[in-house]
Amino acid sequence: MKNKLIQLLITFLLAFSAVSLKAQTVFDVEMVFFKRIGDLHFTGQQEPITLDETEVSEYLLAGSESLLPEGYALLARNERTLEGVYRRLRSSPEMRPLLHIGWRQELKNKNETPWLTFSLQDQPEQEGLEGFQGVIRLSRNQGLLLESRTIGYKEIPDSPSTETEAIDTNQDAELLDLPFETESEQVPTENDAVNAAKEEVTVQDLQMPDQLSGFFEMSETIKVKLGKLYYIDHPTMGLLVKVTPYQASLEEQESLN
Template identity: 25%
Template sequence: MEHPMPAKQLLATTLSLALYATATTGLAQQVSTEAPEEKEIRWYQIELLAFSQNVPNQAQEQWRTDIALAYPPNWQRLKQPLQLAPLAEDTEENTASAEEAAPSTDGNTPLGTDLEREPYYLLPEEQRELNNNARALARDKRYRVLFHESWRQPVVDIDNAPSLLIHGGEIYGEHQELEGSITISVARYLHLHTNLWLSEFTRNYGQNQQSWRQDSDSKDWPMLPIRPDLRKVESQDWMPLATQEDAWSGLTSLETEYDKILNQPYVLDQVVLLKQKRRMRSGELHFIDHPLVGLLIKITPYELPEEIEEETQLMDGDTALIPAAEATATP
């Protein structure tokens, strides 16, 4: 005759089974989430139109001078497509550059850049959608187009999204009227981060960099940062000990840099910062307004074309590209 299990032993057995089931379920969940499927990175075609606004009664506006202007460390330059351009002068340097850029005569080196597959390359004007908007702004004396370009790129999360360098308008020494960067990222929605500044310049006749406003509380405008793709790489030859000669050399270098600033042909007269975050909808035209500058931007989904497999065959002593589907093993 079997004796019933004591209550304490039954309770212990039940708890053990419950803990085992919980641990097994947790392990299964852990295993299922250890290797999540990678999300597909989507591509978009971006078009940005930036313009200045010459609106009456804005001259009396008092703009803040305590603003920080800086380029982010993770930046990306928008690139011109590789193409052969006519040379301005027939010099040895230009001739060498043309020879390097020219395609080979065997027909295997493509001319130019594959704009359908390579990101961050500027598209030709006929592939823009906002040309009519740009022409309308150009006809109105109240506006002046500073930047109008279109390109394609993959869009990722904000932690990995590069900041795209933007610059346009008239050139003043090492700077242009419009400078800064924009960042396009995606989380649940598309997001646009603007970090742009619009500057006005005055001829340097020996005056200092201070603003020309007459109020006694006026401060110096911030120093404009040099675009990161234009910065010169300086060698860092560190010395273990600083001698008096090294200290004097450093002081001379500072004086030289100060003289360089004074000898700039232009000084900064005014700068305004356009720093915003905006949620975007793909396929829609968005307008970002500011009293002195406006932005029109459109982000459109773009599908990368499928890759065509090709293999090389030797035919009659010549190299030809034949699609793999059409290639045969025997002639």
């Protein structure tokens, strides 16, 4: 009888250890991505910025249309913890949230963990950048390692043409009865110099880029502490991320036994 109790206790401890180990290697990752709006005056890189080939993957974060790796699962709305943060951002006059999503994953080494991609396009009448391409992943690398990279862009407007039409100065001289026939014979005055300076400023103003245009990059690699809210910031966009350990339910624990 005593031996049976000991064997039963050992079996229980082994099963409990297996469940605990499983629970400790499974994590919930939640993110809120937003863009900044308002009176922004930034000019980004004119040449397009693209994701590296090693970052591009087939796995997509896109709500119900997400495509996740094997062993990953989307978090239901009632499983997410940043809903209040998302609502506050929606009411902010300076920020516009574009994505709130979460997923559950088993922790693996960095070289075994694929990138998850997201692609966002805001409505053209909205302020701020127009579109975003991003990647994110959580892996094991001497602790919990979170990596993210996002490229935002707004189309650069075409520069207005600065070419001027040729003027027939001889014809103007005849019409206005000026004391000279060609532009080279005109003696510049102080007013002429002032007007020329004004015209130069006007041309420069026409060549100024839009208030917000070009390509921008937000990249971050951080060591993550469980349960802490991380804020990855950029003048044109931002990312909020939280990682928590997943606790298996009683039903899931029983299924592992």
